[in-house]
Amino acid sequence: DLGGKFDKSFNEAAFAGAQRWAEETGETFREIELQSEAQREQALRRFAEAGSNPIVMTGFAFGDALGQVAGDYPETDFVIIDMVVDAPNVRSVVFNEHEGSYLVGMMAAMASESNTVGFIGGMDIPLIRKFACGYAQGVLAANPDATVISNMTGTTPAAWNDPVKGSELTKAQISQGADVVYAAAGGTGVGVLQTAADEGILSIGVDSNQNYMHPGKVLTSMLKRVDNAVYQAMTDGPGMEKGFNVMGIANGGVGYAMDEYNKDIVSADMQAVVDEASAQIADGTLMVHDYMSDDTCPVLDF
Amino acid sequence: MDYMTLIQLLDSTVRLATPLLLACLAGLFSERAGIFDIGLDGKMLAAAFFSAAIAALYGNVWLGLLAGIAASLALSLLHGLASITFRGNQLISGVAINFLAAGLTVLIAQDWFQQGGRTPSLIGGARFNPITLPFADAVEPVPFIGPLYAELISGHSILVYAAFAAVPLTWWLLYRTRFGLRLRAVGENPAAVDTAGVSVIGLRYAAVCICGVLCGIAGAYLSTALQAGFIKDMSAGRGYIALAALIFAKWRPWYALWATLLFGLFGALETRPDVIEALIGVKVQGQLLGALPYVMTVIILAGFVGKAIPPRAGGEPYVKER
Amino acid sequence: MNDKTDMERQATAAPAIELKGISKAFGPVQANKDISIRVMPGTIHGIIGENGAGKSTLMSILYGFYKADKGEIFISGEKTDIPDSQAAIAAGIGMVFQHFKLVENFTVLENIILGAEDGRLLKPSLAKARKSLLKLADDYGLKVDPDALIQDIGVGMQQRVEILKALYRQADILILDEPTGVLTPAEADQLFRILGRLRSEGKTIILITHKLREIMDITDTVSVMRRGEMTATVKTTETSPAELAELMVGRKVLLRVDKAPAQPRDVVLDIHGLRVVDEKGVERLRGIDLQVRAGEILGVAGVAGNGQSELLEVLGGYQTGTGSVQVKGQALDLTGKQSDGQSRRNHGIAHVPEDRQREGLIMDYHAWENTAFGYHKDPSYRSGILMNNAAIKADTVEKMERFDVRPPNPKLAAKNFSGGNQQKIVLAREIERNPDLLLIGQPTRGVDIGAIEFIHQQIVALRDQGKAILLVSVELEEILALSDRVAVMFDGQIMGVRDAADTDEKELGLMMAGITDADAKIGG
Amino acid sequence: MPKWAEVVLVPLISLILAAILSALVILGIGEDPVAAVKLMVTGALGSTYGWGYTLYYATNFMFTGLCVAIAFHARLFNIGGEGQAMLGGLGVALACLYIPWPHWSLALIGATTMAALFGAAWAAIPAFLQAKRGSHIVITTIMFNFIAAAVLNYILVNMLRPKGSMDPATARFPDATNLPTLHDLLAPIGINFSKAAPANISLLVAIAACFFLWVLIWRTRLGYEIRAYGHSESAAKYAGISPVKITMITMIISGGLAGMMAINNVMGESERLVLNATEGAGFIGIAVALMGRSHPLGVFLAAILFGFLYQGGAELALWTSIPRELIVVIQALVILFTGALDNMVRMPLEKIFLSIRNARAPKPERKPVEPAE
Numbered sequence A: 001d002l003g004g005k006f007d008k009s010f011n012e013a014a015f016a017g018a019q020r021w022a023e024e025t026g027e028t029f030r031e032i033e034l035q036s037e038a039q040r041e042q043a044l045r046r047f048a049e050a051g052s053n054p055i056v057m058t059g060f061a062f063g064d065a066l067g068q069v070a071g072d073y074p075e076t077d078f079v080i081i082d083m084v085v086d087a088p089n090v091r092s093v094v095f096n097e098h099e100g101s102y103l104v105g106m107m108a109a110m111a112s113e114s115n116t117v118g119f120i121g122g123m124d125i126p127l128i129r130k131f132a133c134g135y136a137q138g139v140l141a142a143n144p145d146a147t148v149i150s151n152m153t154g155t156t157p158a159a160w161n162d163p164v165k166g167s168e169l170t171k172a173q174i175s176q177g178a179d180v181v182y183a184a185a186g187g188t189g190v191g192v193l194q195t196a197a198d199e200g201i202l203s204i205g206v207d208s209n210q211n212y213m214h215p216g217k218v219l220t221s222m223l224k225r226v227d228n229a230v231y232q233a234m235t236d237g238p239g240m241e242k243g244f245n246v247m248g249i250a251n252g253g254v255g256y257a258m259d260e261y262n263k264d265i266v267s268a269d270m271q272a273v274v275d276e277a278s279a280q281i282a283d284g285t286l287m288v289h290d291y292m293s294d295d296t297c298p299v300l301d302f
Numbered sequence B: 001m002d003y004m005t006l007i008q009l010l011d012s013t014v015r016l017a018t019p020l021l022l023a024c025l026a027g028l029f030s031e032r033a034g035i036f037d038i039g040l041d042g043k044m045l046a047a048a049f050f051s052a053a054i055a056a057l058y059g060n061v062w063l064g065l066l067a068g069i070a071a072s073l074a075l076s077l078l079h080g081l082a083s084i085t086f087r088g089n090q091l092i093s094g095v096a097i098n099f100l101a102a103g104l105t106v107l108i109a110q111d112w113f114q115q116g117g118r119t120p121s122l123i124g125g126a127r128f129n130p131i132t133l134p135f136a137d138a139v140e141p142v143p144f145i146g147p148l149y150a151e152l153i154s155g156h157s158i159l160v161y162a163a164f165a166a167v168p169l170t171w172w173l174l175y176r177t178r179f180g181l182r183l184r185a186v187g188e189n190p191a192a193v194d195t196a197g198v199s200v201i202g203l204r205y206a207a208v209c210i211c212g213v214l215c216g217i218a219g220a221y222l223s224t225a226l227q228a229g230f231i232k233d234m235s236a237g238r239g240y241i242a243l244a245a246l247i248f249a250k251w252r253p254w255y256a257l258w259a260t261l262l263f264g265l266f267g268a269l270e271t272r273p274d275v276i277e278a279l280i281g282v283k284v285q286g287q288l289l290g291a292l293p294y295v296m297t298v299i300i301l302a303g304f305v306g307k308a309i310p311p312r313a314g315g316e317p318y319v320k321e322r
Numbered sequence C: 001m002n003d004k005t006d007m008e009r010q011a012t013a014a015p016a017i018e019l020k021g022i023s024k025a026f027g028p029v030q031a032n033k034d035i036s037i038r039v040m041p042g043t044i045h046g047i048i049g050e051n052g053a054g055k056s057t058l059m060s061i062l063y064g065f066y067k068a069d070k071g072e073i074f075i076s077g078e079k080t081d082i083p084d085s086q087a088a089i090a091a092g093i094g095m096v097f098q099h100f101k102l103v104e105n106f107t108v109l110e111n112i113i114l115g116a117e118d119g120r121l122l123k124p125s126l127a128k129a130r131k132s133l134l135k136l137a138d139d140y141g142l143k144v145d146p147d148a149l150i151q152d153i154g155v156g157m158q159q160r161v162e163i164l165k166a167l168y169r170q171a172d173i174l175i176l177d178e179p180t181g182v183l184t185p186a187e188a189d190q191l192f193r194i195l196g197r198l199r200s201e202g203k204t205i206i207l208i209t210h211k212l213r214e215i216m217d218i219t220d221t222v223s224v225m226r227r228g229e230m231t232a233t234v235k236t237t238e239t240s241p242a243e244l245a246e247l248m249v250g251r252k253v254l255l256r257v258d259k260a261p262a263q264p265r266d267v268v269l270d271i272h273g274l275r276v277v278d279e280k281g282v283e284r285l286r287g288i289d290l291q292v293r294a295g296e297i298l299g300v301a302g303v304a305g306n307g308q309s310e311l312l313e314v315l316g317g318y319q320t321g322t323g324s325v326q327v328k329g330q331a332l333d334l335t336g337k338q339s340d341g342q343s344r345r346n347h348g349i350a351h352v353p354e355d356r357q358r359e360g361l362i363m364d365y366h367a368w369e370n371t372a373f374g375y376h377k378d379p380s381y382r383s384g385i386l387m388n389n390a391a392i393k394a395d396t397v398e399k400m401e402r403f404d405v406r407p408p409n410p411k412l413a414a415k416n417f418s419g420g421n422q423q424k425i426v427l428a429r430e431i432e433r434n435p436d437l438l439l440i441g442q443p444t445r446g447v448d449i450g451a452i453e454f455i456h457q458q459i460v461a462l463r464d465q466g467k468a469i470l471l472v473s474v475e476l477e478e479i480l481a482l483s484d485r486v487a488v489m490f491d492g493q494i495m496g497v498r499d500a501a502d503t504d505e506k507e508l509g510l511m512m513a514g515i516t517d518a519d520a521k522i523g524g
Numbered sequence D: 001m002p003k004w005a006e007v008v009l010v011p012l013i014s015l016i017l018a019a020i021l022s023a024l025v026i027l028g029i030g031e032d033p034v035a036a037v038k039l040m041v042t043g044a045l046g047s048t049y050g051w052g053y054t055l056y057y058a059t060n061f062m063f064t065g066l067c068v069a070i071a072f073h074a075r076l077f078n079i080g081g082e083g084q085a086m087l088g089g090l091g092v093a094l095a096c097l098y099i100p101w102p103h104w105s106l107a108l109i110g111a112t113t114m115a116a117l118f119g120a121a122w123a124a125i126p127a128f129l130q131a132k133r134g135s136h137i138v139i140t141t142i143m144f145n146f147i148a149a150a151v152l153n154y155i156l157v158n159m160l161r162p163k164g165s166m167d168p169a170t171a172r173f174p175d176a177t178n179l180p181t182l183h184d185l186l187a188p189i190g191i192n193f194s195k196a197a198p199a200n201i202s203l204l205v206a207i208a209a210c211f212f213l214w215v216l217i218w219r220t221r222l223g224y225e226i227r228a229y230g231h232s233e234s235a236a237k238y239a240g241i242s243p244v245k246i247t248m249i250t251m252i253i254s255g256g257l258a259g260m261m262a263i264n265n266v267m268g269e270s271e272r273l274v275l276n277a278t279e280g281a282g283f284i285g286i287a288v289a290l291m292g293r294s295h296p297l298g299v300f301l302a303a304i305l306f307g308f309l310y311q312g313g314a315e316l317a318l319w320t321s322i323p324r325e326l327i328v329v330i331q332a333l334v335i336l337f338t339g340a341l342d343n344m345v346r347m348p349l350e351k352i353f354l355s356i357r358n359a360r361a362p363k364p365e366r367k368p369v370e371p372a373e
């Protein structure tokens, strides 16, 4: 996606997945970062014509282009992440970010001493609101009288790469009492995590596991296993089964990160509570509202 | 809005204003000498990268600062070469420099660190840490003054204090020294300077270099003080805002301070929708909030500032003979 | 040959300045060709020549502003090379340029110390300069307000500042390029008194001018330049205006305008209680009443900055005013929609503005484009929705032909014509419209006598066609030569109107200073 | 110096210098310049497919380039092309979504009008503030870029976005509004142009706009007044040319042109309005106008050059591991050498030509421009 390959989260995860596959199978893959909208379609066609198969693309913005292209290359298999495209040779992978966010939201609420937690989004688009909404629900589930402060960084793509603003937003939220902030803001998030660490509060990473960035300062990361999806797609290879597959908590598509970097700050009972919720979501007893479903959020307004 | 909120707002204002202020003063020197410079943003970006990169490599932020200044200086000299020596179009040169910086920084970063146009995060001595002024903790409890001193005045990185010190310094240099007199003259009527037996070229290069140094500091501040590392395009158009502030300030040092603080304040307010809501009474919708600073700027500009006359010889290369 | 006899005469003392074989080319243009000249200390040496003859260039070379391609410079006998103005200043040379080199928004004092400051800090330098400025002031009667901004003082004052700049740098050699072009007679006389004083102190002065009278009045020797070459150098006492004029133009020149007495007819321009307040809120015109009749030239005399410019501007439609102005009985709109250059032209008013380079011409436009300037909406210049450039060019060729514009090349940019020729382009454009009323300001400022003669003839010719002409000029001589009646402006008011026949420089000079005798007969 | 040298030799040598430096940069990051250049050329010009993309980008840059150029003629620096183009996109979207067009040709006319109107409106405000309040147009247009982005984001996310769609973009435009691509246009005359490439009929509109602007600037009274005002405001006043009027009209034309870019990228290519549809074309427009010396023909050529760089760069990023930023660097070098350092080439050339001329015709020396009067 236009966010850039190394945003330390979304696109980077995809890349990692591909690499893992390449290393294990010793086969090669080709990747491109786009610099313009018109190139989406262009890239797909070029790859398809060059016989690449399957072709994996990350980001909803590809949806439209793929819709155009898929039909012209019936022999090629396409995998699109974060978007649903209905075509015989396309596998659409979407993630229940709201579920993952819900879990880290609960964690945030429990880790918070001030009963105030923050959310910092990148560019103000529906997808990010989906994160925010899930997060807020989780927070309130764990602590009904907690407050959630939510900010978006901006309205242009620059909002994905403005760590300075990320820091200021973090400081602003801190001054409003927040002691845990969740950043779903690409490169901007780097500034958020940094500032949180500097100011001695906890932060939550997104997409890939970002705990290592500030050991002991990052409460956890909302994992969106794009890498798995990509890896899966590549190992399935041509002739994979197509259609619509949802990566949720149920099938490990999303979750929260535990590792040596944050084990000291996440208490066992904290983990227990979250895992229980996770289980309930998995077996459908607990429904997390998805912003995308009706473009509204019961607990947060934008 | 309670007092502490105000303090916090102003605190953030100061942080956000600092890079703008430095860049604005940089532009002031250059344009007062008659060299327009829309390449401020590029210089900042280049400086931001090189200071972070060198700091990361050698673990010493001061080395980083020097490297940043050097990088920005190099671009300034390029601008000088184009617009002074070869009497090229100053706007084009500026645009080119912005592109150059945007591309080269990522390219080199990728080549050096393979982290996708990003430097490793800086730790410890590799970044400028906030310095606490004497007695800050002591006076903390004192009502009113305490927080003001401890929160707002104390606890910024050295570069912030440097930036604010640069304002009176610039004023003094410009209006109280021989160099300043000549600098202002060369921006108004180079022929007068030339016939007075002073080198126009020399003066303009001097001005452009000062511009480079200040932009360098601004960039270093972004990546080594505000942040702990470089990220591509991290200047996020601040150079253009500084340019706006410069025109806003009618090319005067003290006005430049107020102008940049104002922009800083807008930026700070943007991070506090709750405060805005409290102030104007209605909740501002998310996206529109982002537009607020710019709308405000336009309103103030049209409402109060009015016409700004740039240095008369600005943008024109000095040509004696065709 | 003159040169040679000269050298024999003065073989004894070492000349203050000696130029040997100076050549300078600007691209294709050979501005100076192998020029040699020697000036004795304590003398005033005049240089005359047509526009573009190379005078300014030569002097700029001596002052190190331009670098000569060939040639040597000797200052009081010693070979000196002058790569830049600094060297010139060091050699004791000071120059007052034709187009002043001052910083508009600096004070007089700042302009004077610029480049000659002592010490890195301003305060001491300024203090020192202030002192010596006062001294210079009463040594030479060069009074100026040291703290006034250049943009707020008149050209006369600005020139003083330029002279003071040179003196402050202890120049023994002073070059003045067309110094009186912008001065009133009074100011000019004073300048010459100062120059005399300087000469008596042993300073050497080079004076470039287009005015033969000045040459005759004050110089000791005079050189004539033509097409980049030095055609002659003579002792002033041994020559005559006529001879100089011929040397410089290469043909006989009439030095006075000969015109038949006017036959004034009905009033064309009728001004009542005209007032103008500028954007600074200063009242520039304070109730003007004037009539101009068909077939007469009304000259408006006055020291620059007493409202003449505003008068022209408001009549020309780009300055708002109050009161009533009628042209051939129709009232002009002085404030509203109709107060712009276009509608003025529709009223049959043509306007030759005071400043050809800032207003009369677009310096970057070709001659042909400038010919349409202000008349670009004229039906004859249009074909359908487009401009008919062919027609304009053809028209331009004619006009250049008839007004003898050199070079007669419609594709040459205005800025590359000499001042005289620039002026002809403007005149051709305005006069050829044969308007009912011609407003004309400073018609011959900085223009050489060859051109002056021609321009004056054109103006008179227009009058004789029965047109009304309002002439504004700071050159009393010119006013008296051309006008049938003379109105004198002072401080935004008309001091009085005289018939040119029965008045003289003295009376007008007094009125220009605001002094008028009670029993002044009101003419017109 | 002869005209051909001025218009051909100087830019050519400058380009070569830029190329050499670019090659050094490519070497610097350990890649093979020759291969890279080959890839760029074949990728951008080697096939009708490549041409299709090159021309598509060029079309954008023509519109934004003209937008900046016309403003320059009135000595107005319109940095707001970006924002004006965004608003143009909104205009196109509204026109295409809410008016049932029977045929693309009508749709094109309608959408073009709307695009121009929206862009012009967005430029008119800064113009008015400049003319009446003297607010510096450079600042106001910069600010209006940011404001446009926010407004567009708001409208897309909260109004035009189909419910439940991830993508902050409008729905696809109805098929009746889809513009014919070069493929459709050239097929009849037997040229088989790539079907995939997005270049479309708006290229012709852009070329028409270039021509129209040339006529406007150099052949009409308005153009005459615009240039006059640009050269000298004081003279313009003398001639009865109203600064306010010229400022407004010029900026409205300028904004209109920027807005019209939307028929290419929004209507012609994506066939729906997405966030960030302009992608900085407004800023490239500045470079294009400056390089094209504000002359429509120059703008046309510069636009093609940048289109080539864009497409060539895309191919490079596609088939090699060279980061996309390399292209930005190459663009920078091209702008620098052809635009800002051109005198570095011109000065020596002039000397050479002068000496050649003098060598040929030593005597008689040419007289000064103006002989005796």
Ligand SMILES: Nc1ncnc2c1ncn2[C@@H]1O[C@H](COP(=O)(O)OP(=O)(O)OP(=O)(O)O)[C@@H](O)[C@H]1O
Pocket (backbone or CB within 6 Å): B320, B321, B322, C026, C027, C029, C030, C031, C049, C050, C051, C052, C053, C054, C055, C056, C057, C058, C098, C418, C419, C420, C446, C448, D368, D369, D370
């Ligand atoms: N800076 C310059 N660049 C190019 N050509 C020049 C320049 N200055 C003067 N020239 C050329 O040199 C010639 C001599 O110009 P110069 O200014 O010396 O004439 P002048 O005698 O001073 O005329 P005037 O009486 O109008 O002042 C002119 O014809 C002009 O074409």
Ligand SMILES: Nc1ncnc2c1ncn2[C@@H]1O[C@H](COP(=O)(O)OP(=O)(O)OP(=O)(O)O)[C@@H](O)[C@H]1O
Pocket (backbone or CB within 6 Å): B320, B321, B322, C051, C052, C056, C098, C178, C414, C415, C416, C417, C418, C419, C420, C445, C446, C447, D369, D370
């Ligand atoms: N920088 C320049 N480039 C080209 N030609 C020039 C330049 N400066 C002066 N000239 C030309 O030199 C000639 C004389 O120039 P100068 O400015 O000395 O006097 P002028 O403007 O011609 O006449 P005036 O005495 O009325 O000012 C004119 O042809 C003028 O256009």
Ligand SMILES: [Mg+2]
Pocket (backbone or CB within 6 Å): C051, C052, C056, C098, C419, C446
């Ligand atoms: Mg002259």
Ligand SMILES: [Mg+2]
Pocket (backbone or CB within 6 Å): C055, C056, C057, C098, C177
């Ligand atoms: Mg001269």
